[in-house]
Amino acid sequence: MKKSERLNDMLRFLNDREFFNLHDLMDKYDISKSTALRDIDSLEQLGVPIYAEHGRYGRYGILQHQLLAPILFTMDEVYALYFAMLTLDSYQSTPFHLSVKQLNEKFEACLSQKQLQQIHLMKKVLQFEVSQHYHVSQYLDQILKSILHESTCVIQYVKDLQETSYQVQFFKISAKFGQWYASGIDIKTHQTKVFRCDRITSLQEENSETQYSIDDLLHRSLNAYKSDNSIQYEVEITEQAKDLFYKENYPSMNIEHGERTIIRGYYNPGEEVFITNYFMRFESSIIAVKPNSLKQMMVQHMENLVSHYLKL
Numbered sequence: 001m002k003k004s005e006r007l008n009d010m011l012r013f014l015n016d017r018e019f020f021n022l023h024d025l026m027d028k029y030d031i032s033k034s035t036a037l038r039d040i041d042s043l044e045q046l047g048v049p050i051y052a053e054h055g056r057y058g059r060y061g062i063l064q065h066q067l068l069a070p071i072l073f074t075m076d077e078v079y080a081l082y083f084a085m086l087t088l089d090s091y092q093s094t095p096f097h098l099s100v101k102q103l104n105e106k107f108e109a110c111l112s113q114k115q116l117q118q119i120h121l122m123k124k125v126l127q128f129e130v131s132q133h134y135h136v137s138q139y140l141d142q143i144l145k146s147i148l149h150e151s152t153c154v155i156q157y158v159k160d161l162q163e164t165s166y167q168v169q170f171f172k173i174s175a176k177f178g179q180w181y182a183s184g185i186d187i188k189t190h191q192t193k194v195f196r197c198d199r200i201t202s203l204q205e206e207n208s209e210t211q212y213s214i215d216d217l218l219h220r221s222l223n224a225y226k227s228d229n230s231i232q233y234e235v236e237i238t239e240q241a242k243d244l245f246y247k248e249n250y251p252s253m254n255i256e257h258g259e260r261t262i263i264r265g266y267y268n269p270g271e272e273v274f275i276t277n278y279f280m281r282f283e284s285s286i287i288a289v290k291p292n293s294l295k296q297m298m299v300q301h302m303e304n305l306v307s308h309y310l311k312l
Contacts, residue, residue, distance in 0.1 A: 001029070002097075007042055009102060012109050014048075014062060021059045075118060078111065082119045083128060090130040093137040093180065093197075095144040095173060131178040137197035143170050143182050146205045150214055152187055156202040157195055168193065169210050171217035177248060185217055192221055225252060230266040233275070234290040237261050241285035248278075260287075276301045 001009075006029055013028060014020060025036040040060065044050050049063035085107060088100045108116055139155075146153050152169045170184035180197035212220075237245070239261045249255070253265030267275040276297045279286065289295040 003039070003042070005097075005102075006031075007039060007046070010039065010043060011048070012106060014043075015109065017062065019053075019059050019061050075115065078115050078119055079122055082107065082122075083126070086123075087128065087130050091133045091175070092135060093133070093140050095140040097141060131176075133175070133178050133180070135179065135198035137180040137200070139200050139203040140173065140180060140197060142203050142205060143173060143197065146170055147173070147214065149205070150210055150212075152206045152208065152210055153184075154204045154206065155195070155200050158199050158201055163201065166193075166195075167206075168195075169212055169217065171212075171214050171221065173197075183221060185212060185220075192217075192225060194225075225268070226266055227268045230268045231291070231293070232266050233264070233294050234288075235263045235279060235282075235286060235294075236288040237263060237282055238285045238287065241282055244282055244285070248281075250278075272297055 010025065010029075022033055022036045025031065025039060026033060029036075031039070040050060051061050051063065053059050053061060085100070085103060088094060088098075088103070111119070143153070147170050150169070152167055154165065154167050157164050157166055167187040168184040169187060170182050172183040174181050174183070182195045182197050182200075183192065184195065185192050239257075242255060242257070242261055245255050245263060250265075252267065253263055256262045256264065275294070279289075279294075279298060280301060289298065
């Protein structure tokens with residue numbers, strides 16, 4: 001735990017105490033006596049009114065009982081903030097240096113006993129659908145920092161057991177379908193790419209100036225993923241199957257309602273496996289497919305699956 005985090009936690013730890021001794025801090029934070037003494041000095045510099053009582057049973061006292069300023073929430077605000085915070089439990093990695101447990105403790109320290117009882121009861125009866133993130137993305141914080149610095153990074157990226165080096169300027173981080181993704185422009189090819197963050201095996205931020213601002217990259221990204229030789233498609237589905245689309249869809253596709261329910265979009269060369277796998281989940285809900293090349297890929301995919309299962 002960093003010193004700034006430890007001091008912040010100490011403020012909450014000491015909030016309900018009139019007295020404490022060095023061993024309280026040493027045991028709580030697993031620190032030495034000298035570190036505990038330095039932390040007390042730092043708390044005094046922050047304005048905490050600590051005084052020492054000397055003698056055989058010496059201890060420290062705090063003049064004012066309430067160290068933290070009270071924050072008033074309505075119950076609706078309490079519920080919204082609490083459940084927004086709980087969604088972080090599903091993430092193996094976040095772009096922030098934080099402990100969900102400590103964040104929860106800080107939040108609950110601001111609430112009354114009645115409010116605490118209400119949110120604990122609410123937690124038992126109210127459940128939100130959250131995609132679990134099972135993969136660790138260890139460079140999220142550095143990606144976010146590079147975006148804010150508008151700097152480039154040299155990364156090593158593994159896909160299909162092949163490791164490739166890229167020089168990239170990131171401009172967006174997103175969480176979708178249980179994965180973290182980072183969008184950036186490949187400095188060598190000037191193409192926009194999307195990287196799955198858990199597949200980044202190393203990252204080195206560069207201090208050199210970049211030719212793009214974040215606003216420029218965000219604007220360019222609106223149509224940046226579509227290549228000149230992309231393939232347009234049109235897939236008609238049953239009206240009941242539209243819920244499958246809403247559960248998972250991508251910027252390259254949209255759905256139209258009317259007399260027919262149609263998914264329209266495009267895929268680029270090299271994305272054939274992705275688009276085929278995507279439409280396989282619609283199974284017999286698919287009514288028609290255009291172009292015929294996409295239909296043939298889907299048929300071939302099904303034949304491969306049948307062949308695989310027959311061999312089991």
